[in-house]
Amino acid sequence: MKGITANKSGIQDVKSRLLFVLFAIFVFRLGSHIPIPGIDYEKLAIVSAQTQAGLFGFLNVISGGALARMSLFTLSLSPYISASIAIQMLTYLVPYLEQLKKEGGKGRHKITQYTRLFALALALIQSVPMSKRMISMGVVIEPGSAFLLVSAITMATGTMFLLWLGEQVTERGIGNGISVIIFAGICVRFPEALSHLYELVVTGEMNVVVFLMILLAVALLTAGVVFIEKGQRQIKITHPSRHQVRSSQTHVLPLKINMAGIVPAIFATTMVFVPFSVMDMLGFGQNINVQTLMRALHPGQPLYIIAMVAAIAFFSFFYTSLMINPNEIAENLKKGGVLIPGLRPGVATAKYIDDVLKRITLFGILYLSFVVLAPEVFVKMWKIPFSFGGTSLLIVVVVVMDFMSQLSAHLLPDRYANLVDKPNKAGNKQKLQLFR
Numbered sequence: 001m002k003g004i005t006a007n008k009s010g011i012q013d014v015k016s017r018l019l020f021v022l023f024a025i026f027v028f029r030l031g032s033h034i035p036i037p038g039i040d041y042e043k044l045a046i047v048s049a050q051t052q053a054g055l056f057g058f059l060n061v062i063s064g065g066a067l068a069r070m071s072l073f074t075l076s077l078s079p080y081i082s083a084s085i086a087i088q089m090l091t092y093l094v095p096y097l098e099q100l101k102k103e104g105g106k107g108r109h110k111i112t113q114y115t116r117l118f119a120l121a122l123a124l125i126q127s128v129p130m131s132k133r134m135i136s137m138g139v140v141i142e143p144g145s146a147f148l149l150v151s152a153i154t155m156a157t158g159t160m161f162l163l164w165l166g167e168q169v170t171e172r173g174i175g176n177g178i179s180v181i182i183f184a185g186i187c188v189r190f191p192e193a194l195s196h197l198y199e200l201v202v203t204g205e206m207n208v209v210v211f212l213m214i215l216l217a218v219a220l221l222t223a224g225v226v227f228i229e230k231g232q233r234q235i236k237i238t239h240p241s242r243h244q245v246r247s248s249q250t251h252v253l254p255l256k257i258n259m260a261g262i263v264p265a266i267f268a269t270t271m272v273f274v275p276f277s278v279m280d281m282l283g284f285g286q287n288i289n290v291q292t293l294m295r296a297l298h299p300g301q302p303l304y305i306i307a308m309v310a311a312i313a314f315f316s317f318f319y320t321s322l323m324i325n326p327n328e329i330a331e332n333l334k335k336g337g338v339l340i341p342g343l344r345p346g347v348a349t350a351k352y353i354d355d356v357l358k359r360i361t362l363f364g365i366l367y368l369s370f371v372v373l374a375p376e377v378f379v380k381m382w383k384i385p386f387s388f389g390g391t392s393l394l395i396v397v398v399v400v401m402d403f404m405s406q407l408s409a410h411l412l413p414d415r416y417a418n419l420v421d422k423p424n425k426a427g428n429k430q431k432l433q434l435f436r
Contacts, residue, residue, distance in 0.1 A: 268311035
């Protein structure tokens with residue numbers, strides 16, 4: 001009876017967590033339609049339809065269309081993403097933050113507070129040029145300092161509310177709450193994209209074969225992302241003190257193939273477009289040289305491809321070097337009496353691990369570059385309005401994989417309870433038969 005009760009309570013807990021995740025997504029979608037005061041939305045709809053490329057389009061996809069509507073969640077969680085990645089990098093560069101990271105829960109709490117404050121500052125900084133751009137586009141009913149103040153406070157408040165909502169999902173739901181909200185913002189545009197592609201097929205503007213090829217390409221790209229994200233480079237290690245007794249036992253040091261994750265793709269997308277987007281917001285967009293560079297950096301152009309690959313390569317090597325220190329790993333292996341067969345502990349081991357990291361990082365760069373730039377190839381070859389890029393696809397797949405792993409972790413105790421309960425039931429049946 002105890003096993004059955006534990007099983008039911010565990011399932012109820014998972015159900016309540018899933019319902020809370022759905023409720024949070026509902027609140028996010030509701031806030032995405034709450035407008036900022038002072039915007040002429042008929043004019044905004046026309047302007048937004050003409051500026052779906054570049055950083056505007058990427059941020060609009062992540063925000064679930066809130067940016068195009070200039071709603072409460074216009075900035076979405078992009079300030080927090082930038083702040084968290086920047087703070088994470090600074091923890092390896094600033095001694096004070098590095099010391100906080102080593103202090104355990106108290107230090108992590110302090111770093112979280114700094115991240116929130118930095119995210120708030122970035123939200124306020126980003127909201128001002130965004131509001132000025134709306135004024136320059138002629139979509140503001142009464143432009144002036146009052147509108148700038150109200151819109152900046154509104155957008156920054158929306159970002160901080162989403163940050164709080166994401167933390168609640170992490171605590172009371174399943175998965176990382178911030179990632180779940182970003183995932184919801186991206187996925188909400190899928191039905192619209194499929195509907196638009198279907199209309200192109202029905203009206204004869206797109207061949208049915210091309211439509212099926214697009215679906216097949218997206219499916220293969222998704223499968224490839226899942227395969228690579230789960231891939232590991234395993235380095236064989238041995239323990240001399242146990243090697244004589246357990247010679248058949250094997251140990252490995254696993255290194256993820258895409259060690260840097262989706263961080264290089266997000267940062268590269270941001271860094272390629274941010275300088276020109278900021279110049280455009282500040283009123284330098286009419287400059288001939290700026291316009292020429294902006295056209296050259298339009299998705300699908302050679303300079304855009306070169307810039308994206310270079311940015312992905314830089315952030316991949318930089319982020320991997322911050323996350324993993326070969327010398328530290330070699331020192332820990334040496335202290336634990338663990339050896340890599342055929343290598344001396346210490347310098348030789350560190351050099352070998354560093355060489356392996358460089359090779360898998362290079363492979364990760366090629367993989368990320370292909371995934372990020374492949375949709376641009378689809379757009380150019382088949383002339384289709386591709387609604388989300390490779391960065392969005394990476395985010396969706398990684399979030400789903402993390403969500404499923406955490407869901408399995410929540411269900412794992414119930415599985416153990418069932419396994420314990422079955423032998424107990426069998427034993428009780430045997431006892432009843434003996435008494436009979």
